Amino acid sequence: MIEAFAGSGALLAGLVLAGFSAMLSFWAGWSENRVMIQVGRRAFYAAAAMILAASALLEAALLTHDFSLAYVTEHSDLSTPMPLVAAAFYGGQEGSLLYWALILGVLGSASLVASSALGVRLAAYAAGIMASILSFFLVVLVLVASPFDLLQITPPDGLGLNPVLRDGGMLIHPPFVLAGFASFAIPFSFAAAALLAGRSDAAWIAHTRRFALVAWGLQSTGLVLGMWWAYHVLGWGGYWGWDPVENVAFMPWLATTAYLHSAQVQERRGRLRGWNFGLVILAFLLVVFGTFIVRSGIVPSVHSFAVSAIGPWFLGFLGACLVFSVGLLALRSSGLKSGGEAAPAVSREGAFALQNLLLIGVIAVVLWGTMLPLVSGLLGQERVVGPTYYERATGPLFAAILALMAAGPLVPWRHAGAPLWRSLRWPAAAFALLLAVLVAAGMRSLPLLLGIPLGFAVASTVVYEFVRAAGRWRLAGGGWSRAVVMLARRRRRYGAYLAHLGLAVVVIGLAASHFWQQEKDVTLQPGQQVSVAGYTLTYSGLENRQLADHTELVAAMRLGDQTLEPARATYAGLGGQSLTHVAISTSATADVYVVLAGTNGDGSASFRVFINPLVSWIWAGGAIIIIGVLLGNAGAPRAAIQPVVSRVPRPVGAS
Amino acid sequence: MIRWGVVVVVVTACVGYLVYSASGGSSEYYLTVSELRAQQPATGDVRVAGVVQDDIQRSAGGLHVRFTEKDSTAAVVVDYTGTLPDIFRPGITVVAEGRLGADGVFHARAVLAKCPSRFSTTPYTQ
Numbered sequence: 176m177i178e179a180f181a182g183s184g185a186l187l188a189g190l191v192l193a194g195f196s197a198m199l200s201f202w203a204g205w206s207e208n209r210v211m212i213q214v215g216r217r218a219f220y221a222a223a224a225m226i227l228a229a230s231a232l233l234e235a236a237l238l239t240h241d242f243s244l245a246y247v248t249e250h251s252d253l254s255t256p257m258p259l260v261a262a263a264f265y266g267g268q269e270g271s272l273l274y275w276a277l278i279l280g281v282l283g284s285a286s287l288v289a290s291s292a293l294g295v296r297l298a299a300y301a302a303g304i305m306a307s308i309l310s311f312f313l314v315v316l317v318l319v320a321s322p323f324d325l326l327q328i329t330p331p332d333g334l335g336l337n338p339v340l341r342d343g344g345m346l347i348h349p350p351f352v353l354a355g356f357a358s359f360a361i362p363f364s365f366a367a368a369a370l371l372a373g374r375s376d377a378a379w380i381a382h383t384r385r386f387a388l389v390a391w392g393l394q395s396t397g398l399v400l401g402m403w404w405a406y407h408v409l410g411w412g413g414y415w416g417w418d419p420v421e422n423v424a425f426m427p428w429l430a431t432t433a434y435l436h437s438a439q440v441q442e443r444r445g446r447l448r449g450w451n452f453g454l455v456i457l458a459f460l461l462v463v464f465g466t467f468i469v470r471s472g473i474v475p476s477v478h479s480f481a482v483s484a485i486g487p488w489f490l491g492f493l494g495a496c497l498v499f500s501v502g503l504l505a506l507r508s509s510g511l512k513s514g515g516e517a518a519p520a521v522s523r524e525g526a527f528a529l530q531n532l533l534l535i536g537v538i539a540v541v542l543w544g545t546m547l548p549l550v551s552g553l554l555g556q557e558r559v560v561g562p563t564y565y566e567r568a569t570g571p572l573f574a575a576i577l578a579l580m581a582a583g584p585l586v587p588w589r590h591a592g593a594p595l596w597r598s599l600r601w602p603a604a605a606f607a608l609l610l611a612v613l614v615a616a617g618m619r620s621l622p623l624l625l626g627i628p629l630g631f632a633v634a635s636t637v638v639y640e641f642v643r644a645a646g647r648w649r650l651a652g653g654g655w656s657r658a659v660v661m662l663a664r665r666r667r668r669y670g671a672y673l674a675h676l677g678l679a680v681v682v683i684g685l686a687a688s689h690f691w692q693q694e695k696d697v698t699l700q701p702g703q704q705v706s707v708a709g710y711t712l713t714y715s716g717l718e719n720r721q722l723a724d725h726t727e728l729v730a731a732m733r734l735g736d737q738t739l740e741p742a743r744a745t746y747a748g749l750g751g752q753s754l755t756h757v758a759i760s761t762s763a764t765a766d767v768y769v770v771l772a773g774t775n776g777d778g779s780a781s782f783r784v785f786i787n788p789l790v791s792w793i794w795a796g797g798a799i800i801i802i803g804v805l806l807g808n809a810g811a812p813r814a815a816i817q818p819v820v821s822r823v824p825r826p827v828g829a830s
Numbered sequence: 831m832i833r834w835g836v837v838v839v840v841v842t843a844c845v846g847y848l849v850y851s852a853s854g855g856s857s858e859y860y861l862t863v864s865e866l867r868a869q870q871p872a873t874g875d876v877r878v879a880g881v882v883q884d885d886i887q888r889s890a891g892g893l894h895v896r897f898t899e900k901d902s903t904a905a906v907v908v909d910y911t912g913t914l915p916d917i918f919r920p921g922i923t924v925v926a927e928g929r930l931g932a933d934g935v936f937h938a939r940a941v942l943a944k945c946p947s948r949f950s951t952t953p954y955t956q
Contacts, residue, residue: 339916410913532838536845543849548860557860559877560853561927568852572845696893696912754916772893772913781893783913 176243182232182323189225189276190313192218197306204299204372212299216287219306222313223280230277233322234264243329246270246322252335254724259336262345266336268470268485269322271353276312278357283309286361286386293365293378300368308360311492319484338725338746338754344404352397352424356462358390359427362434363459366452370503375448375510377441383455384438385808390458391431392804398424399681399797410755410770412694412785414793417565419474422545423465426538430458433534440524443588447528449508454531456500461538463493474548526583533576540568566622574625577682580675581606581632584640598639605635626686633679637672644669670807677799684792688766691788696772698781708786710734710767717774727756730771730780734760741771741782766790858927864904866930877927878906878936884920899926899936908936915943 196218203211233246237260242248250263250270265274283305290298316322336345362383369379401424402414415421434454440447468474471486544560551558581602609628618624644665645658662669697705699714706712713733720727722744729742739758746752760767768785775781861869863880880899887896894911908926918924918941928938 410916528834529837529841532841536841536848539845540849540852544853547853547857556865558857559860560857564852564857568848571848698893752917755913770913773888783893 176241176325178232178236178241179244179323179325182229182236183317183321185225185229185232186273186313186317186321186323189222189229189280190310190317192222192225193306193310193313196222197303197310200299200303200306204296204303207295209295212295212302215299215306216302219280219287219302219309220284222306222309223277223284226273226276226280226309226313229323230264230273233270233273234261237261237263240333242331242333243325244322245324245326248326248330248333250333250336252333255333255336255341258346259341262349263336265349265353266340266345267322269316269320271349272312272316272320272485273322274350274353275357276309276316278354279305279309279312279360282358282361282386282389283364286365286382289385290365290382293382294372294374297365297368297372297374297379300371301364304364304367305360308364311488315485315488319488338744338752339408341724342404342408344400344408348397348400348404351393351400355390355394355397356424356427356466358386358393359431359459359462362387362390362431362455366455367500367503370452370507373507373510375452375507377445380438380441380451384435384442387431387434387438387455387458388804388808391428391435392801394424394428394431395797395800395804398428399794399800403794403797406790407757407759410757412692412768412770412783412787414790417544417562419545420469422541423461423469426465426541427458427461429534429538429541430454430461433531434458436527437531440527444524446524449504450531452504456504457538460493460496460500461542463489463496467493468545468549474545521586523583523586523588526579526586530576530579530583533572533579537569537572537576540572541565544568570622574629577626577629577633577679580678581629581636584636584672584675601639602632602636606632620690623686623690626690627683630679630683630686633682634676637676637679640672641669666807668807670803670805673803673806674800675803677796677801677803680792680796680799682796684789684794684796687789688787688793693786695784696781697784698775698779700777700779705782705784707767707784708765710765710786712739712767712769712782712784714780714782717778717780725754728771728774730774730782732758732769732782734767739767739769741769743771743774761791763791764788862904863899863901863906866906866936867904875927875929875939877925879923879925880906881923882918882920886920896935899924906930906936907934908938908941910938910941912940914941917943 196215199211199218200215202208203215236244236247237251238257240247240251240253240260246267246269247263250267251260255263263270265271287298287302287305290301293301365379365383365386369375369383401421405416406412406414431454434451437447437451437454441451467486467489470489473486544564548557548559582599585598585602606628609631610624613624613627641662644662645655648658648661649655651657693708695705695707699705701714701716704711704713711734715731715733715738718729718731720729720742725744725746727742727744729740732739732741737760739760740756741758742756744754744756746754755770758769766785766787768787770783770785772781772783858874859876861876861878863878866876866878878899880901883898883900883905885898888894893913895914896907896909898905899908900906908928910926910928915924922943925942926936926938927940927942928936931937
C-alpha cells in the first residue's frame with residue numbers, strides 16, 4: 176500500500192523534473208548559458224533517480240506480494256517462483272513502460288556524463304530531447320498506465336503469471352529486447368541535437384556510434400534470446416515466424432546495422448552526412464512505430480496484447496517525432512552537403528553504400544508485409560502475408576548482403592586496384608568449395624546452395640583478415656604475443672570482424688535448420704520405435720508427476736543412451752491451462768526435438784518429432800556476435816580514427 | 831554521382847519487384863467466419879478467425895482434430911491434422927489457415943491461437 180503512494184509520488188516528481196530539464200536544457204543550450212545547462216542536466220539525473228526509486232518500489236511490492244496493487248495482483252501470485260515474481264516487473268504493460276523509462280533514464284544519464292567533448296550546445300540540446308522523450312513516458316505512466324493503481328479490495332492471492340511465461344526465458348529475453356528498444360532513443364537524441372545545433376561534423380558521430388552500438392548489442396541479444404526461447408518453449412520446431420511483433424523488433428536492428436557501417440564512411444571520408452542522420456532517426460521512428468502497432472493491437476498478430484488506452488498516446492508521440500525529425504532534416508538539408516569527391520563504385524565506401532541500400536530494401540519489404548493488413552483493410556478486404564512472402568522477398572537481398580560481407584572487408588578505401596582481385600580468392604574459393612560439396616551431395620535447392628556457401632565465404636574473409644593481420648605483426652617483430660597485443664589494440668576493427676564471423680555462423684545455422692528440417696507425426700505403443708533421419712527413438716511409457724504448481728504427464732523416449740521426456744503440464748490454478756514441454760537433445764550437428772501431441776486411453780501416445788540440423792549454430796553465432804561487440808567496444812580506449820587523406824592533391828580553393 | 835543514382839534506381843526496382851512478386855503468390859485474405867460464408871469458393875488459402883465451440887473431436891492420439899469455429903452469425907467446421915496450440919480449447923479465438931473444401935468443411939493447414947499475451951492474463955481467466 177505504502178509503495179503505491181510513494182511510487183506514484185516518485186513518478187510524478189520524475190515527470191516534473193524531466194519536463195523542467197527539457198525546457199531548461201533547450202533554452203540554456205540556445206542561449207549558451209553554461210550554468211543553466213548544468214542545472215538542466217542535473218534535473219535529468221534527478222528524474223532518472225526518481226524512476227529508479229519508483230522501479231525499486233514496484234519490485235518491492237511484487238516481492239512482498241502486496242496484492243493491494245492491481246499490477247501485482249494481475250501479474251503474480253503466491254505459487255509463482257520468486258525469480259519470476261521479480262520478472263513480473265517488466266512482464267506487464269505498465270511495468271514494461273516503467274522499465275523502458277528506467278533504461279532511458281540510466282543510459283541517457285551515462286550518455287550525458289560522457290558528452291563533455293561535444294560542445295555545450297549540442298550536449299544541452301541532447302539532454303533536452305532525451306528529457307522530452309522521458310517526459311512522454313512519464314506522462315503515460317502517470318496518467319494512463321500507472322503500475323501503482325490500487326485495488327479497492329485486496330485479494331488474498333494474485334492471478335499469476337501465464338504458464339507459457341513461467342520459464343527461464345522470461346528472465347532474460349524481455350529485459351534485453353526492451354532495453355534495446357529504449358536505448359535507440361539515445362543515438363536519436365544526439366543526432367537530432369547535432370542537427371538542431373547545426374553541427375554535422377564527425378563529433379556527434381563518434382558519440383552516437385558508441386551508443387548506437389550499445390543499442391545494437393542489446394537488440395541483437397534480445398532477438399537471439401527471443402528465438403531461443405520460442406524454439407524451446409512453443410513447440411512448433413521453429414524460432415522465427417515473421418510475426419508483426421518479431422518484425423518490429425527486427426527493423427530498428429536493421430537500420431542500426433546500416434548506420435554502424437555508414438558511420439565509418441563519414442568518419443573516414445566525411446561523406447554520407449545527411450544519410451547518417453536519416454538512419455539514426457529512422458531506427459528510432461521504427462521503434463516508436465513498432466511500439467504503437469504492437470501495443471495498440473491494430474495489426475493481427477499471434478501475440479495478442481491487451482487492448483489498452485496507450486495506443487492513441489503512442490500514435491500521437493509517433494506523429495510528433497515524425498514531424499520533428501522530418502522538419503529538422505528539411506531545415507538543415509542545405510548544411511548536410513558532403514565534402515570530398517564522390518566515391519567510385521568499387522571501393523570500401525561503395526560497398527558500404529550498397530549494403531546500406533540493401534538493408535533499407537529489407538526494411539521496406541518487412542515494413543510492407545507488417546503494414547499490409549492495415550493498408551489493405553483501409554482499402555477493402557484485409558489481406559495478410561505469411562512467412563513465404565518474407566522469405567521470397569528478403570532472400571535475394573540477404574544473399575546480396577552476404578556476398579558484400581564476404582567481399583567488402585577486402586576492398587580498400589577510395590578505390591580498388593589489382594590487390595583486390597587477388598585477396599578475393601579466399602572467399603571465392605570457400606564459396607566454390609562448399610557449393611561443389613553440396614551439389615555433389617545432391618542438393619538442388621537454390622536458397623540452400625547460396626546460403627551455406629555464402630556463410631562460409633563470409634567466415635573465410637574474417638579468418639583471412641585475422642591471419643593476415645597476425646602474420647604481419649608477428650613478422651614486424653615481437654612474435655605471437657605482439658600480434659595478440661596489436662589485435663587487442665585494434666579491437667574495434669577486429670571486434671567487428673568477430674561479429675561478422677558470428678553472423679556467418681548464424682546464417683549457416685538458419686539455412687541448414689530451415690531447409691534440412693525433417694518432421695514426422697507418429698502414434699506409438701510402449702516399446703515401439705520410430706526412425707527419423709537416422710535417429711531412432713523408443714517410446715517406453717507414460718508417467719504422472721505432481722509438482723508445486725502443476726501436474727505433468729511425462730512420456731519417456733529413449734534415444735541411444737539418453738532419455739527424452741516430452742510432457743504436458745496442467746496448471747489447475749489457472750482453469751486447467753495446459754502447456755507442452757518440448758524435449759530437445761542438442762548436439763553440434765542436429766537437434767532431436769520431440770513434442771508430446773496427445774495420449775490415448777490404451778497407453779499409446781502421439782508425438783511430433785523434428786530433426787533440426789545445426790540449430791545450435793544459431794545460438795553459438797549469436798554468442799560470437801555479442802563477444803565481438805563486447806571485445807570491440809566495451810570500455811575501449813577510443814582509438815583515434817585516421818581520416819583517409821586524399822592521395823591526389825586537391826586544386827587550390829577546393830574544399 | 832550519376833552512377834550512384836543508377837544504383838539507387840536499380841536497387842529500388844529490385845526491391846519493388848521482389849515485394850510485388852512475393853506478395854502476389856502468398857498474400858491471403860484475413861476473414862471472419864461470416865465473411866468466409868459470404869464469399870465464393872476462393873482460389874487461394876485464406877485465414878479465418880473465430881471462436882472454438884465445445885464440439886472438439888480428437889482422433890489419432892490428438893493429432894487429428896475436428897471442431898466448429900464460429901463468430902457472431904456464422905459457423906464452419908474445421909478439420910486439421912497436426913499439433914495444436916497449448917491454449918486450444920472451447921471459447922478461445924483461433925485463426926485457421928487453409929481453404930474451404932467442396933464438402934463445406936474448412937481444411938486447415940495451420941491453426942494459430944491468439945497467443946497468451948505477455949501483457950495480460952485475461953485470456954486465462956475467461
